[in-house]
Amino acid sequence: MPELSVAVFATDNDQRAVLQVLVDGTNVARTVTTSATLPLAANDPVIRKTQAFAPDVILLDIATDGITTALRAIELLHQELPDCAVFAVGPMTQPQLIVSAMRAGVREYIERPPTTTDLLEAFVRLTSTRRKPGREGSRGKVFTIVNAKGGSGATTVAVNLALALQSIHHDTALVDLASLGHCALHLNLKPAFTVSDAITNLHRLDSSLLKSFMVPHEHGLQVLAGAATHAANEPSVSDFARLFDTMVGLFRYIVVDASSRLDSATRLVSNLSEKTLLIAHADVASLWSAGRVAQYLGETGSRDRFALVLNRYRKVAGFNEAETEAAIGAPVLWRIPNQYFAVSSAIDRGVPLMQQSNTEIARSIAGLAEHLTKDDLDVKRAAWSLFKTV
Numbered sequence: 001m002p003e004l005s006v007a008v009f010a011t012d013n014d015q016r017a018v019l020q021v022l023v024d025g026t027n028v029a030r031t032v033t034t035s036a037t038l039p040l041a042a043n044d045p046v047i048r049k050t051q052a053f054a055p056d057v058i059l060l061d062i063a064t065d066g067i068t069t070a071l072r073a074i075e076l077l078h079q080e081l082p083d084c085a086v087f088a089v090g091p092m093t094q095p096q097l098i099v100s101a102m103r104a105g106v107r108e109y110i111e112r113p114p115t116t117t118d119l120l121e122a123f124v125r126l127t128s129t130r131r132k133p134g135r136e137g138s139r140g141k142v143f144t145i146v147n148a149k150g151g152s153g154a155t156t157v158a159v160n161l162a163l164a165l166q167s168i169h170h171d172t173a174l175v176d177l178a179s180l181g182h183c184a185l186h187l188n189l190k191p192a193f194t195v196s197d198a199i200t201n202l203h204r205l206d207s208s209l210l211k212s213f214m215v216p217h218e219h220g221l222q223v224l225a226g227a228a229t230h231a232a233n234e235p236s237v238s239d240f241a242r243l244f245d246t247m248v249g250l251f252r253y254i255v256v257d258a259s260s261r262l263d264s265a266t267r268l269v270s271n272l273s274e275k276t277l278l279i280a281h282a283d284v285a286s287l288w289s290a291g292r293v294a295q296y297l298g299e300t301g302s303r304d305r306f307a308l309v310l311n312r313y314r315k316v317a318g319f320n321e322a323e324t325e326a327a328i329g330a331p332v333l334w335r336i337p338n339q340y341f342a343v344s345s346a347i348d349r350g351v352p353l354m355q356q357s358n359t360e361i362a363r364s365i366a367g368l369a370e371h372l373t374k375d376d377l378d379v380k381r382a383a384w385s386l387f388k389t390v
């Protein structure tokens, strides 16, 4: 199975064993070599030995009694293996150490003791920054839709955005990650399978099996439906990483309806998204919640991907957009008009807005789809993968 290869450096035997178990536990990376000694000079044999494995990542433990040696080793490894990303594991209580490690060439500084999730998120960040066009063939882009609070319109936006992308670009999927999925209802579909089935069959999941779990909508949009009951066994974050790795190999655009689901799965999917749209109303409570949601989802990784979409928008006296953007740390990307009758009857009838005669709200969502993909029209699809292809 293709995955990231990792070289583990730790002078302490227990720590080395623990790091190896954690790396292998992410399921997206595998330890290919471990070392109890840190290099002291460029011609140190341990450097040559590591180069022979050509690892994607070096995970190096900074022992409290060996900080200087560890920093020197990071510098040497960074210099001698320039294509390899160095991740350091160390205490968070010494800001100066973190700064020095970063200066020495560390790409990620992970708090000790790390968890599998910490490592997984760091691996995901690494692969998603490799998302440069043309690097690894064609991989799809993910847009995650979350609401500031329930009822803000995440599902409405996700369903109609996916339909708009499908009609402009084809090759689009809608994935319902909400804790209680409503997408199929909005689209009047009766799915035989859900996200849970795809996750349960991950060990044999390839494009054709994944497609067989999806249900097509009449204009070709492929839908991976959400759970209708609460899952007994919550899938792990690495299960979601695998599912989305298969998804981006299969579709050009993937819209994810996370609605109010705020957990490590949403955080992971948001982390690997091109954009995470926070659906909020232009009132104080909704915007306050949007800020909290962005804070939670943006705890790790870059926050540039967040954008606010103001739904049921109307001009409110005294509402200051610039102040809102500053407080939330995300720009207002789009405003969707308030059309209660059109929206609620679309949901009740299972005939989405995009399929009805020209409403202002359908035009607005089509505009959002165009805006989100305006740079993609003549650019090759962005490329990234959690796993290298063998």
Ligand SMILES: Nc1ncnc2c1ncn2[C@@H]1O[C@H](COP(=O)(O)OP(=O)(O)O)[C@@H](O)[C@H]1O
Pocket: 147, 149, 150, 151, 152, 153, 154, 155, 156, 157, 182, 259, 279, 311, 312, 313, 336, 337, 338, 339, 340, 341, 343, 344, 347, 361
């Ligand atoms: N632009 C809009 N104008 C009027 N009503 C809307 C709009 N968007 C959503 N709604 C209404 O808000 C309700 C909640 O929308 P939904 O998409 O289910 O939100 P969420 O997924 O965030 O919980 C829906 O019943 C719908 O009728």
Ligand SMILES: [Mg+2]
Pocket: 154, 155, 156, 178, 182, 259, 260
């Ligand atoms: Mg919803």
